[in-house]
Amino acid sequence: MAEALAAKRAVTLAAELSIFKVMFEGDCMQVVRALNDHGHVIEEIRRLGSCLESCSFHHVKREGNKLAHSLARRAVSSADMDVWVEELLEDLEAVFQGDFVL
Structure with a gap:
């Protein structure tokens, strides 16, 4: 559910x-499939x-976007909402x- 709520905030921010x-990428296949299909929050x-x-x-696999994973971990540990443009x-x-190194 947290991944779906993060996707909702990302779409709203865009x-x-x-x-x-x-184009939004996520490492939770279940949420990505649901986003492309249906659901309440979806x-x-x-x-x-x-x-x-x-x-x-x-x-995308978590290894394919370490920055998104790091940002998500930071968001969980922070009460503030930070946006970097x-x-x-x-x-x-x-x-x-590091995400660009193959």
């Missing part, structure tokens, strides 16, 4: 920032996504760069 062509996310010009959801925090920059 709409709020007027970013209308987006239907709300899909409704929000319909406001975007293009919106798709794709499963232009720059990452220093400790996450290395994780981000």
Whole structure:
């Protein structure tokens, strides 16, 4: 359920920032499948996504997106909602760069 709620917030944020062509990735296959099919929270996310010009959801293994995993872990341990639009925090920059190493 946490992954679905995170997806809902991500879609809402994209709409709020007027970013209308987006691809969301998640490492929980069950949530990605549900996002592409149906469900209570899922239907709300899909409704929000319909406001975007293009919106798709794709499963990636956790190893394929370590930055998203690190951000999710940080979000769980923080009571605040942080949004980075232009720059990452220093400790996450290395994780981000590591996602590009094959």
